[in-house]
Amino acid sequence: ETGVTQTPRHLVMGMTNKKSLKCEQHLGHNAMYWYKQSAKKPLELMFVYNFKEQTENNSVPSRFSPECPNSSHLFLHLHTLQPEDSALYLCASSQEPHPGSYGAFFGQGTRLTVV
């Protein structure tokens, strides 16, 4: 248990579906992140939020839409995805600019399969 909770853990969706991934942390962190990790590839940073404001969008397609209603919650809304979007989606939180002695905390991820 890292203090960062992601739901659901597994998701199968069709290409025409709309779904959302949820992440929450109650660690008092001010920064939250979404990452994508495809099979046997490094983590790709998708979005960064700092104090609820988006500070990084790493050229992510518009079919991925993040939402950060407060510093504790982060969503990733998905619509009209492609099979190549199947991956492990990881959420993280940290205290910026210096994460301190515990670094960033990661959730267990959502394993997404697009069919």
Add this chain to the structure above:
Amino acid sequence: DAKTTQPPSMDCAEGRAANLPCNHSTISGNEYVYWYRQIHSQGPQYIIHGLKNNETNEMASLIITEDRKSSTLILPHATLRDTAVYYCIVQPNKLVFGAGTILRVKS
């Protein structure tokens, strides 16, 4: 943002020390070196960090060269459960991960 360079893979015998190098030659004075690891299909886990002094905790030791252009993560007695991908990150750096080093601990 400072970039890091790590070897793609390393092997280590169980019970021996694993020494994982990282090059960060463009690091600036206020940037910390952080190490994380990712065990298969799990989220990355923080290991240790440092600025310029050597650091040790219950998981590992971090040796940073005097010019701060490189560092080494040391797992003093590697076990099979230490098999993972190890990432060296210079912070603050938007928490961007490179390819890391795949460490295989073998019995």
